[in-house]
Amino acid sequence: MSGTPVPGSTEAGEAGRPLRVFLVDDHAMFRAGVRAELGGQLAVDPSGEGGPPRSITVVGEAGTVAEAIQQIVALTPDVVLLDVHMPDGGGRAVLEATRRQLGSGTTVRFLALSVSDAAEDVIGLIRAGARGYVTKRISAQELATAIRRVAEGDAVFSPRLAGFVLDAFAARPEVPLADPELDQLTTREREVLRLLARGYAYKEIARELYISIKTVETHVSNVLRKLQMSNRYELSRWAADRRLI
Amino acid sequence: MAQLHRRRDGRVLGGVAAGLATHLGIPVLAVRVAFVVLLLFNGLGALLYAVFWAVLTPADEPNRPQTGRLATLVLAGGLALLVIMARIVLFGDPSSSSALGWLFALIAAGAGIIWHQTAAASRPGMAGSGLLGVLTGPGRAGFLLRFVGGGVLILGGIMGLLAVVAPLTGGGLSAVLNGLLFTLIAMAGVGLMTAPLLWRMFGALREEREARIREQERAEFAAMVHDQVLHTLALIQRHTTSGSTAYRLARAQERTLRNWLYKPSGSPHEKFAAALEQAAGEVEDAYGITVEVVVVGDADTDERFQALVAAAREAMVNAARHAQVDSVSLYAEVEPDQVNVFVRDRGVGFDLANVNGDRHGVRGSIIGRMERHGGRAEIISAPGEGTEVRLRLPLPAVRKENGA
Numbered sequence A: 001m002s003g004t005p006v007p008g009s010t011e012a013g014e015a016g017r018p019l020r021v022f023l024v025d026d027h028a029m030f031r032a033g034v035r036a037e038l039g040g041q042l043a044v045d046p047s048g049e050g051g052p053p054r055s056i057t058v059v060g061e062a063g064t065v066a067e068a069i070q071q072i073v074a075l076t077p078d079v080v081l082l083d084v085h086m087p088d089g090g091g092r093a094v095l096e097a098t099r100r101q102l103g104s105g106t107t108v109r110f111l112a113l114s115v116s117d118a119a120e121d122v123i124g125l126i127r128a129g130a131r132g133y134v135t136k137r138i139s140a141q142e143l144a145t146a147i148r149r150v151a152e153g154d155a156v157f158s159p160r161l162a163g164f165v166l167d168a169f170a171a172r173p174e175v176p177l178a179d180p181e182l183d184q185l186t187t188r189e190r191e192v193l194r195l196l197a198r199g200y201a202y203k204e205i206a207r208e209l210y211i212s213i214k215t216v217e218t219h220v221s222n223v224l225r226k227l228q229m230s231n232r233y234e235l236s237r238w239a240a241d242r243r244l245i
Numbered sequence B: 001m002a003q004l005h006r007r008r009d010g011r012v013l014g015g016v017a018a019g020l021a022t023h024l025g026i027p028v029l030a031v032r033v034a035f036v037v038l039l040l041f042n043g044l045g046a047l048l049y050a051v052f053w054a055v056l057t058p059a060d061e062p063n064r065p066q067t068g069r070l071a072t073l074v075l076a077g078g079l080a081l082l083v084i085m086a087r088i089v090l091f092g093d094p095s096s097s098s099a100l101g102w103l104f105a106l107i108a109a110g111a112g113i114i115w116h117q118t119a120a121a122s123r124p125g126m127a128g129s130g131l132l133g134v135l136t137g138p139g140r141a142g143f144l145l146r147f148v149g150g151g152v153l154i155l156g157g158i159m160g161l162l163a164v165v166a167p168l169t170g171g172g173l174s175a176v177l178n179g180l181l182f183t184l185i186a187m188a189g190v191g192l193m194t195a196p197l198l199w200r201m202f203g204a205l206r207e208e209r210e211a212r213i214r215e216q217e218r219a220e221f222a223a224m225v226h227d228q229v230l231h232t233l234a235l236i237q238r239h240t241t242s243g244s245t246a247y248r249l250a251r252a253q254e255r256t257l258r259n260w261l262y263k264p265s266g267s268p269h270e271k272f273a274a275a276l277e278q279a280a281g282e283v284e285d286a287y288g289i290t291v292e293v294v295v296v297g298d299a300d301t302d303e304r305f306q307a308l309v310a311a312a313r314e315a316m317v318n319a320a321r322h323a324q325v326d327s328v329s330l331y332a333e334v335e336p337d338q339v340n341v342f343v344r345d346r347g348v349g350f351d352l353a354n355v356n357g358d359r360h361g362v363r364g365s366i367i368g369r370m371e372r373h374g375g376r377a378e379i380i381s382a383p384g385e386g387t388e389v390r391l392r393l394p395l396p397a398v399r400k401e402n403g404a
Helices: A028-039 A065-075 A090-102 A119-128 A140-151 A159-168 A187-197 A202-209 A213-229 A233-241 B016-024 B028-039 B044-055 B067-091 B094-121 B130-136 B140-169 B173-238 B243-261 B272-287 B303-322 B360-372
Strands: A019-024 A054-062 A079-083 A109-114 A133-135 B290-296 B327-334 B338-345 B376-382 B386-394
Touching: A019 A028, A019 A065, A019 A140, A028 A054, A028 A140, A054 A065, A054 A140, A065 A090, A079 A090, A079 A140, A090 A109, A090 A119, A109 A119, A109 A140, A119 A133, A119 A159, A119 A213, A133 A140, A159 A187, A159 A213, A159 B290, A159 B327, A187 A202, A187 A213, A187 B327, A202 A213, B016 B028, B016 B044, B028 B044, B140 B173, B173 B243, B243 B272, B272 B290, B272 B303, B272 B327, B303 B327, B303 B338, B303 B360, B303 B386, B360 B376, B360 B386
Parallel strands: A019 A054, A019 A079, A079 A109, A109 A133, B290 B327
Antiparallel strands: B327 B338, B338 B386, B376 B386
């Protein structure tokens, strides 16, 4: 189960504590770049409730799947930035092995980072348990916000991933739904995803829909859960078809 | 000397005589007379003709499959064989020894078919040569049929020979059965001996073919990288002082590479999503910005969709020129009853009251264009707040959702 903690409850005491981040990418140059960029970043409270900003510490990095698994299990960072495409099974192999070894109750969260904009590439990773997906073109500031959001139990969708989810969950009357609760998006979730796909930030979505940022985050987290748990044909097809190399 | 083929032109039956005549350089009449004369010897002429017919390829299409003809031939051969066997076994017909010629001809026909198949199959572009080429070639089933057919003819001929010869040594029916048995054992032996060899050759050929396919893919990929990516990298190195040129080059190359890797779903002339992506690419190239394109659903394009794409393009161009941003979001969703397109930037924005009256781009190219096609355009902007252009095009109710 993807136990989404009630936002704000468990993290209240940790606010202000540095976020411990681990990098997994087979390109040393990219790791060095992200490390340098994140070093100076302060992740502001994405919920807009005025929580103190949290600094980001990169506690380690790995260039291979085996090394990554070993170090993540040893270090138990808050967030692992996970490259999708790597030799020996890619990010998915890391995700599955570490989650197996750490158990389902782990607080280590995964954020997929891919050079590919094809959301299909990332569906496998999301379904394996990653809490979000950003492209490598993301700015350092946005990446810091995404890391904090994931660390605090919320989900991070890129516009393209939002578009893909809308596509995959499109209403098709001819397809019978095994579990209507999981296999359908609510109208509100659809609206939030549409705005995400239109390039709106959470804050702007909240303003557009007259809801709080927390509510937007809850909607996105619910969509993530559906994305992970639903057995809709479109999703299982992607998960089965894509060989993540 | 001319190649031995059946000839389509100047044929009376199957073109065998004409082909033979051309091949041997003698009048066609002589060949035909020879066939007719041979016909008197227990119908040998007809059989020979049939054999040639089966074995020779037509002159104009040397590689045409011959399964149909072969089936007829095998059937005819089998019937003839049955008649001969019946005469020998049931009536002990002494004159049947003249069937020897027939039987030899049968064996020859079978061998000829097999030989012909192996020879004809070693055509260009095929793995290996001769027999192996045929084994791995595209018409494997047809080949097997012919191979088995030829084998049956040979087997039948040998059995017949044994049956004809056996009565002279005093065997009768049991000799025929023994002969059949021995033949089968011999063939099984040959099969056992050659099976591992054939299997190995099959494997080697399969590997070779896979390697060739891989090599082909690699060559295609290398050509693309060479023609495009290396070229772009060289250009970028020459433009290191101009950041915007380098950016533009890198972005355009990235788009090309992505298109190549993730094969887009359709042509911009046919599909709405592809047309939008193409328009976004053009704006990226022309203004050196990034357009984040997200399209949900798709539809076949028509002139209303084209107008929508043109309006969206104009909105992107406006954002690129006036918003002072390096990134624009483009979102489109095709629903059964409508299409919505949103072009959004986080740029400087503007005061709608000051601009709407005089800026032609907005009035004519976006709002007017949408209204002419029964749609609507809405522009939301404020200084410092960025701009969003919302385009909506209702679809006729009859239009079915297409691949959305």
